[in-house]
Amino acid sequence: MLIGRADELRELTAALDRAAAGSAGVVLVSGDAGVGKSYLVGALTRAARERGCAVLVGQCAELGESMPYLPLTDALWTAARAGSEESAAVRAALDARPVLARLLPDGEGGPDSAAELGQQQLFGAALGLLGVLGQERPVLLVLEDLHWADRSTRHLLTFLSRVLQRERVCLIGTYRSDDLHRRHPLRSVVAELLRLPNVASVDLKPFGPGETAEFLTALAHGSGAPGPAGGPGSAPAPSAEVVERVHQRSEGNPFYAGELFAATSTGEELPSGLADLLLARVERLSEDAQRVVRVAAVAGRRIDDELVRQVSGLDEAAVGEALREVVSHQILVPQGTAGYTFRHALLREAVDTDLLPGERTRLHADFARRLADMPPGRRGSAAELAHHSLAAHDLPAAFAASVRAGHEADRLGAPAEAYEHYDQALSLWDAVPDPEKTAGADRIRFSLYAVRAYGRAGELRRGVSRLRRLLEAVDPADVRLGVTIREHLASYLGEADEDEEAREIARTAVGMLPPDPPTSERAAAMATYARCLMHRDREGLLPGFAEESIAAARAAGARDAEASALVTLGLFRESREADDSVAEIFARGRDLALADDNHPVALRAMYHYARTKFDRGDLVGAAAAVEDGIRVTMANGLGWSTFGTTLRCLHYLIAYTKGDWQRAERLAEDFGVQVVRPPEAQVSAYALFHEVARGDASVDERLRWIEPLWSSDAFLTYIARGLAAEHFLWRGDPGTALAHVEAVLEWADLHETGNIRIATTGLWAHAEIAARARAAGDGEAARRSEAAADRLLELARRTVAATYDGVPRAWLGFEGHAWAARAEAEHRRVHGVHDVDLWRTSVESFVYGGGEGFVYEVARSRWRLAEALAENGERGEAAAEWAASLAAAERLGAAPLASALKDLGRRARLPAGARPPAEAARPGGTGGRAAPGAVAVLTVREREVLKLVAEGRNNKEIAATLFISPKTASVHVSNILAKLGVTSRTQAAAVAHREGL
Known part of the structure; x- marks a missing residue:
């Protein structure tokens, strides 16, 4: 392999x-x-x-x-x-x-x-x-x-x-x-x-992430791929986390990857055989050069020229000569103007592991002393100092540097690095004297720094886990701190879709403090509770409570809490009251949160401001709004926060909807294929929209990475498996497509308009299955698909008519109504009827927003409209719709749709003037070229009929496929038998198979 x-x-x-x-x-x-x-x-x-x-x-x-x-x-x-x-x-x-x-x-x-x-x-x-x-x-x-x-x-x-x-x-x-x-x-x-x-x-270049995954899977399954000495098949199948770790450490080197993967079962950090191989290169160097390499290994992957000179103890000339030797042997490679990096991270790891314990400690201590003497403004020095101080066993210095490094990472908009430094400081809390003085806060309040960083980095589960522990540790007498912890916990649980528990905890937090005097803690808790009520509000509390929350926040001067409550109120009015002014409510919330520097709340407001414009068909306004949100997201390192990810996804979706697939593809380049966390998988899944529509080979690899994670999140399941269903439909496999549809529908919530799209995809699959069943004379299978289609259409209709606690849905969105129209048309197709009026309604519904609307979906609906028009004898209009759909498909690069349209054009024999010029030159595309061999005597139409005869179709089925009458089909069959000199359809089929038709 x-x-x-x-x-x-x-x-x-x-x-x-x-x-x-x-x-x-x-x-x-x-x-x-x-x-x-x-x-x-x-x-x-x-x-x-x-x-x-x-x-x-x-x-x-x-x-x-x-x-x-x-x-x-x-x-x-x-x-x-x-x-x-x-x-x-x-x-x-x-x-x-x-x-x-x-x-x-x-x-x-x-x-x-x-x-x-x-x-x-x-x-x-x-x-x-x-x-x-x-x-x-x-x-x-x-x-x-x-x-x-x-x-x-x-x-x-x-x-x-x-x-x-x-x-x-x-x-x-x-x-x-x-x-x-x-x-x-x-x-x-x-x-x-x-x-x-x-x-x-x-x-030969190193493997990319996907190739490493394929390689490790081959090793695990014993498929004969090259591997470590242990041989293939000796390790369990790799998880996404294992693949990511092995790929990062091996940097795509297959031998290193195989050795590291084999070592995962034993817990060996660096296999001895691999370490010996790497160290052999260092042992060829002179003594001074080896000393420089040892110092560089302690320094880390990125090496400062001056620091290495100081810690090595060599004079400037000796260090220069040693560095030249090391670089010429490609152990270190220059990086920038005053630094180096190891050619491979494992080489650094092998050298570091080979150091004697005392030698390593002394070198780390020397680095720490020199870093401590540097000006505090040097970027990254706090993180380096924390690392070296910890390795040198200087815990007070490591603690102080970790606190400083955490705050520094926060200021730089690097939440993932921030929480790592905060976590390290917390792990040292009990081992250092007077940690409160150094940290500037007690342990619980300092822990909240880490919790907030978890949220900004998208690590909600870790945040929930730490907040639960803080809830057990907090002094019951410190009510305001207890309210803050509960408010954070309820917020994170809500974002993690744990709605019931979130609501209970938020309600408890609100009740812990009196309305007077107004406090920012109670205002924040009220805003979070109002947000929790969005998912379940049987008593009808939400609108009044949201107004109370806004008033309480204003009284306390808590602008971020007011902003959050405003967004919730806007969402309520949008869903229950069809309030067209909700965009302005979201804008007010955005401005308040930005003024208070509460970027997570601001991003929530910015997302809904852009989303409501998108839902109302204002694609230009939505694009401008989402780009504002993206700027705030990336400037503050919030790309993996809850609304940071949703803004990035919406940014892509707007470009995809407008038909600007080049821009969508550029945006998707940042999504990545190799994913190990649900937020990463959700963002990656969006790239499937254009990849599936284009028939890209990358679809299978992306799905392979997402698959282990899609059952962990309802929305991820909807995006990834819904598009996987379309992928298999384009491949002609409606059975597998239906399995994906049914898996998505297990999460069905009538409030989620995505159900309509998924139901429509299922109806498409059943239409293909029913058509094949009828062609094979299997009436029972066709009836089963029809019954299943009836249930899917009912789901779509109930979603359109869904209520919130008995109040009818006020706003569905243009796209939701368009999918509902297409569901009706697909349902009729399952029952064998190509309804022109329903497909025309589907086309018109997707043309929203005053422009071209949802370009790809307009083209897909036009495909079916052209098919319905041709079947009903309206060939002129069919040709026009067909040509418009094909032009859009080719402009977008939507190869599967373009292929289906060309097949329709051949079968329906649409007027030549409607065909693209390239089609006229295709063998079999017109009557201009004859097929070789015995079938050369047949016309193009007769060859099309013969192909269907070879598939076992009867005259009625041939007529339905080619949009001709059964009588015309019978005449074609008779002419074919005469021209081929055969006496039966079976003999004609044999000729067709022999000639490769």
Whole structure:
């Protein structure tokens, strides 16, 4: 199984093909140790043997200049002893060339005789041997590990690369690029060879995240992918978290990844074999250079030039020379103007692990002392100081630096880093003197810093867990602090969809403080409770309580609480009262929260301000509003907060809806495929909208990463599995599509308008299943689909008519109404009826907002409208709708839809003037070109009919598929039988299969 190297293998195979055709060539394959050079060449040698090529493989060894021509000797000796027809030819060629035979272990000259051979004589013999072998069959000569090649082998490589021309020989050489330091003897040879016209290079890059995932899965399932010494199949199937960790640590190197994955079952941080391999490179350095590398390993992945000089204890000249040596051996690589980084993180880890405990502690202490003397304004110094102080066992210094680093990360808008520093400080709280004085707060209030950072980083579950512990630890007498903790807990639980518990905790918090005097804590609790009531308010408390919350917040001067309550009031009015002024309410909330620097509340208001414009079809206004929200999101490091993620998703969705798929694709580039947390999966899932619509190959990989997470979140399930259903429908697999639809509907909530879209996707699947069942004469299967479709349509209708605590839904949104219209049309299609009026309503419903509306969905509805019009004999209008839909599909790059439209155009024989110019040139697209063989006598329409006859269709089914009458279908069948000279439909079908129709 070859993973991630298909392009490289094609390039090598092409070189072999050229050699087989009489054009000799050389390909140099380079890459870091462990990147998969040998495995790639192994795949090539297997393919070459299957083609009947003569294959000679020799390897260099780390023996210096002591054994000249070692890889050639290895290749000839192995080939001559293989015991095959090929080995006999090699042996005969060697017998005819004693100068080469003397290289072999059983040759007359013994192991040292190679040095006595005349070089030109030996080179000529090698060329002659390859030429003779090539007369019988193409020759593949592989010389591996040329970074260890002796001088004679390098000269031979240069000679063959220059003189091989018309021989049927392909020479492949491999070498480690990370071993080619500035003075390496192969470096100049490679540079010289790559100037030759018949020499090419292939540089193997590390795996990407998806390739690492595929590789580890192959190892776990024992599929034969290259792996660690333990062999494939020795480890459990990898989770997304394991894949992410292995990929980050291995940086995509397959060998490193395999070793690290094998070690996950034993808990070994760095496998000893891998550590030894990495350290061997360091041990080749001078003593000063090794000292610099050890100091750099303690410094971290990013190394400051001046700090390394100070801590190493070497003078400036010695450090400079040592650094030049280290860089030339590609252990450290320059980064910026005054720093370095390790070429690979595992190399740093191996060196650090190899340090003696006392040596490591002393180095960390030295770094800490020097960092403490630096000006406090140096960015990142607090985090570095905390790291080195902790490793040096100076806990008070580590605690103080962690507190400072947490506040610094907060100010820089880096919540993930902030909570890590706060967590570290909290872990040291009991181990340092007077932590309250250093932290400027007691333990519980300091813990709230970490909790808020969790929320801004999207780590809601971690925040909930810590808040529960704080609730147990808080002094009952400190009521205001108890209210704050409960308010945070209720808010996080609500965002995590734990609505019932959130509501109870928020109600408790409100009741803990009296209305007078007004307090910001009670105002915040009231705003959160009002928000919780949005999900369940049987007593009708919400509108009045939201107004009370706004008044209480104003009295307390709590602008952020007022902003939150305003957003909740706006959402209530939008859903219950159809208030067209809700955008202004959201804008007021936004302004208040921004004025109070409460960015999470501001983002909630900004999201709903943009979303309500989007729902009302104001796509231009929505785009401007969401971009304002994105600016606040990214400027404050809130990209993974709850409303940071939803704003990013809405930003993408607006571009997708408007038909600006290039912009949507650019936005999706930041979403990532490799996901391990639900927020990451939710953002990634949005990219499926355009990937599924375009039929991109990336869909399967994205779904593979999302799948382990989609059952953890209702909204993620809706997006990911809903689009997976469409993906399988375009692939012609309605059964799998329905399984995804049914999984989404298990989470169904009548208040969620997404149910209408999912129900419509299910209706599409049932329409395909019912049509196939009718074509096969399976009336019972068709009736089952019809019954299931009736239930799906009822779900869509009930969602449209849903009530909030008995009050009818006031606002559905333009898109919701459009999906409801399409559901009605799809439902009729399940029952075998292409209803022109219903499909026309679907098209018109998606054209909202004063412009083109939802461009892709308009095109999809036009596809079905054209189909319905053609079936009902309205061919002129059908052609117009078809052409408009095809133009949109091709502009968007929606390949599956465009393919379906072209198929409809052929079957319905739409007027030629409506067809795109490119279609007229397609074989089978018009009557302009005949098919080869026996069916060449048939017209294009007759070939279409014959194809359906071969599928077992009767005349009625053929008529329905091609939009013709059954009588016309019968005439076509009779003409086909006569032209082919056969007497039955079965014989005609046999001809069709033979001719490849």
